[in-house]
Amino acid sequence: MATVQLEQVWYWYPQWTGQPEAALRDVTVDLAPGLTMVGGDSGAGKSTFLRLLNGLVPHFHGGRLAGRCRVADLDVLTTPTRRLARHVAFVFQDPEVGFVRGTVEREVAFGAENLGLRPADIRRQVDEALHRVGVAHLARRRLNTLSGGERQRVALSAALATAPDVLVLDEPTSQLDDPGAATLAGLLADLAVAGHVVVVAEHRLGRIASNTARILAFSDGCLVAPSKPVVGMHSTLAPCGGVEAWALEGVSAAVGGRTVLDGIDLAASVGEVVALTGPNGAGKTTLLRIIAGLLAPLAGQVARRPGRVAYLPQDPSSLLYRPSVRAEVEQTLRWSDLPDDATPILNALGLTGVAEQDPRDLSGGQRQRAALAAVVAGRPALALLDEPTRGMDSSARAALAAVVSDLAAGGGSVVLATHDSHLAAQIAHRTVRVDAGTISTLVPRAAP
Numbered sequence: 121m122a123t124v125q126l127e128q129v130w131y132w133y134p135q136w137t138g139q140p141e142a143a144l145r146d147v148t149v150d151l152a153p154g155l156t157m158v159g160g161d162s163g164a165g166k167s168t169f170l171r172l173l174n175g176l177v178p179h180f181h182g183g184r185l186a187g188r189c190r191v192a193d194l195d196v197l198t199t200p201t202r203r204l205a206r207h208v209a210f211v212f213q214d215p216e217v218g219f220v221r222g223t224v225e226r227e228v229a230f231g232a233e234n235l236g237l238r239p240a241d242i243r244r245q246v247d248e249a250l251h252r253v254g255v256a257h258l259a260r261r262r263l264n265t266l267s268g269g270e271r272q273r274v275a276l277s278a279a280l281a282t283a284p285d286v287l288v289l290d291e292p293t294s295q296l297d298d299p300g301a302a303t304l305a306g307l308l309a310d311l312a313v314a315g316h317v318v319v320v321a322e323h324r325l326g327r328i329a330s331n332t333a334r335i336l337a338f339s340d341g342c343l344v345a346p347s348k349p350v351v352g353m354h355s356t357l358a359p360c361g362g363v364e365a366w367a368l369e370g371v372s373a374a375v376g377g378r379t380v381l382d383g384i385d386l387a388a389s390v391g392e393v394v395a396l397t398g399p400n401g402a403g404k405t406t407l408l409r410i411i412a413g414l415l416a417p418l419a420g421q422v423a424r425r426p427g428r429v430a431y432l433p434q435d436p437s438s439l440l441y442r443p444s445v446r447a448e449v450e451q452t453l454r455w456s457d458l459p460d461d462a463t464p465i466l467n468a469l470g471l472t473g474v475a476e477q478d479p480r481d482l483s484g485g486q487r488q489r490a491a492l493a494a495v496v497a498g499r500p501a502l503a504l505l506d507e508p509t510r511g512m513d514s515s516a517r518a519a520l521a522a523v524v525s526d527l528a529a530g531g532g533s534v535v536l537a538t539h540d541s542h543l544a545a546q547i548a549h550r551t552v553r554v555d556a557g558t559i560s561t562l563v564p565r566a567a568p
Contacts, residue, residue, distance in 0.1 A: 122192040122207065122285035122317050124151035124173060129187035131168060131177060137481045143168040145341040147187075151319065155312040157328065158321040160338035161513040162485025163474070166321040167213065169338065170288050173319060174208040175201040192285050206235060209284035213291045213321075213484040213511055214435055215275030216263075224266070224274050225250075225259040231282040242281075249280040254303055265376030268295035268434040268507060269400025269539070276304070286317040291484060293327045294510040295434065297399045297539050301327045323485070323513045324540075363390040364425065365502060365533035366411055371420030373406050380406045382557035383420070388535065388550075390425070391528050395548035396537040402554045404537035405434065408504045411535060425533075427501020428456060434506045436491030440479040445471055448479060448494040456498040465493045468526075469519050484511035489519070496523060503527055505536040509543055521547045 131144040144165050158166050171177040178185045179201050189196040192207035209231070212218050221227040228249055232242045250256040253273045263271065272295050279287060287308075293301045305328050312318050320328055325335070337344050367387035373380050380403040388394050396404045409415040410422060412431045433439070442448045449462035466472050469489045474482055479490040488511045496503055503524075509517050517540070524534050524547050538544055544551050553560050 122153065123190075124149070124192075124286065124317055124319070125188070125190045126150075126172075127188040129172070129185070129189055131172065131186075132184045133168075133481075134182045137183075138477045139481065141341070143341050144172070147341075147343055149336065149343065151317055151334070153312065153315045153317050155308055155318045155320070155328075155333040156336060157325050157333050158319060158336045158338065159323070159325055160344075162489070162511065162516055163483045164338040165341040166338050167290055167483055168341075170210070170290050170319065170321055172196060173286065173288050174210045175199065175204045176210075205231075205282070207284060208286040208288060209279035209282050211272075211275050211279050211287075211289040211292055213294070214437060215272050216435055217437070218275065218278075219263055219271075222262055223259075224255065224261050224263060224277075227263060227274060228259075228278045228281050231278050235282060245281045245283060246277075249277040252280060252307055253277045254300075262376060265378070267401040267405055269297060269300055272296060273300065273304075273400070284316070286319070287311060289318075289320045291321060291323070291511050293322060293324065293539075295400070295507050295539065297397075298541075300400055301539075304328065323511070323517075364388075364423075365390045365392065366425065366535075367421075367423045368410065368417075369421045369423075371410060371417045371422065373403070373410055373415060373417050375406055379418075379557060381410070381417075381554075384559055386552065386559060388533055390531055390533055392550065393524060393528050393534045393536070393548045395544035395551045396535065396554055397539065397541070397544060397551055398554035403557060404554050405506055407554060408506055408535060408537055411502075412504050425501060428498070430495040430500035430503045432492055432495045432503075432505045432508055434510065436488050436510075437480065439491045439494060440487065443478055444476050445479050445482075445490045445493070446475040448490060449497045452494050452497045458498045462493075462497065465497045465523075468523050469493050470516065485513055485516055488512055489516055492520065492523070496527060499527065499530055499532060501532060503532060503534045505534065507538060508536055509538065509540045517543060 126147050126149050129144055129147045130142050132142050133139045160166050168177055173191050175196050219227055221230050229242055229246045232245050250259055253276050255273045308318050322328055365388050368384050371384040372382050398404055410417055412429055442451055446462045450460040453460045466475050471489055474486055479487055508520055527534055
C-alpha cells in the first residue's frame with residue numbers, strides 16, 4: 121500500500137521569486153491510505169505541500185529542500201517526476217493550466233497514454249473515469265466550451281484515468297455546484313476505502329471531509345492544530361436604489377453551437393448586488409460575458425449605464441502580467457485616469473505584504489485577490505465577478521464581502537457568479553438561479 125512520509129522537511133523557493141522565508145518549516149507527517157484534508161489561510165503552505173507530493177517541488181519550481189520525503193516508497197528528491205507520475209496524480213487549483221488536448225475525451229486519455237498503457241486499457245480507464253465523475257456526456261465536447269466546474273471535473277477524470285496510488289487535489293470544489301461537490305465527496309471516500317492515499321486542500325473543508333478524514337492545518341509553513349471554520353454569514357448590505365444599471369431583454373446566447381441562454385429578461389439597479397447560482401454549465405459565465413459586452417447575444421438587447429465595466433474571469437492568471445501586484449493595480453488606475461495610489465485596495469484585500477511580489481508566484485488564493493484588486497481598483501460602475509472566492513480562505517472572503525459592500529454603497533453595480541451560498545447570503549440583495557437556459561429569483565431584492 122502506498123504511503124506518504126515526510127520527516128523534518130524544510131523548503132525554500134528560489135531567491136528570484138522574492139520569497140526569502142521557508143515555505144515549509146520542519147514538517148513531519150505520515151499519511152496512510154485514506155482521506156486527508158489540508159486547511160489553512162492563503163499562502164500558509166498548502167499548495168507547496170501538495171506539490172511536494174508529486175515532485176513539482178523541487179524538480180519544477182527549483183529552490184532548496186531539506187529533510188526526508190517519500191511518496192509511494194519513492195524518494196521525492198532523487199526520483200524524476202515522470203516516474204512519480206506513475207503513482208501520483210495531481211489536480212491543480214486552476215485545472216485549465218494543465219490541459220493540452222482539444223476535447224474532453226482526448227484530454228482524459230492523455231495521462232494514461234503517456235504512461236504507455238495498452239490502447240484497450242486506456243479506453244477502459246477513460247470510460248470508467250468519465251462515468252465515475254459524471255461527465256461521460258461531455259466526452260465529445262471541446263474544452264474551451266466548458267464551464268469552470270465542468271473543466272474541474274474533467275481534470276479529476278484525467279487524474280483518475282491514470283489509476284494512481286496517491287491522488288492529490290488542490291481546491292477541487294472551488295467551482296463545483298452542490299451536487300458536484302457531493303459526487304466528489306462520495307468518490308473520494310470510495311477511493312480512500314479502496315486503499316488510495318487521497319490528499320485534498322480546501323478552504324471549505326465541510327464540503328468534502330468525512331468523520332474518518334484526517335485534518336492537517338498549515339500556518340506560515342508549519343503544521344498547526346486545525347481551527348474551526350466560520351460557517352455562518354448574514355447580509356449586511358443596505359437596500360439599493362432604483363436607477364437601472366444594466367438590463368437584458370429577450371437575450372439568447374450560444375457557446376460552441378449549443379444554446380445556453382434562452383429569452384432572458386433581467387435587470388439590476390445602481391448599488392445592487394446580484395448573485396448568480398446554479399449547476400455547472402448552466403450559463404452563469406455566459407450571462408456575465410453577455411452583460412459585460414464580451415459576447416454578443418444571438419437575440420435580444422443588452423443595455424448598460426455609462427461607466428467602466430470590470431470583469432473578473434474564473435482564471436485570474438489570465439489578467440496578471442505586470443511584475444508586481446502593486447503594478448497590476450496601478451495600471452488599472454492609470455487606464456481609468458485616476459491617481460495611481462494602489463494602497464487602499466491592497467489594504468482592503470490584505471495584499472500589502474505581497475504588494476511587491478510577482479502575482480504569478482503567489483498562492484492561488486493570493487493570486488485571486490490580486491486579480492480582484494486589479495479589477496475593482498478605481499471603483500468601476502459595473503463589476504462582474506466569476507467565482508470570486510476561488511481559492512480564498514475565510515478572512516479573504518470577508519475582505520471580498522467588505523469590498524463588494526463598499527462598491528455597492530458607492531453607487532456601483534455588482535454581479536457575481538458563485539457556488540458559495542454563504543457568500544451570496546452575506547452580500548447579495550438578490551440571488552438568481554440560472555439553470556437549463558432560464559432564470560428564477562430565489563431571494564427578492566430588498567425594498568427601496
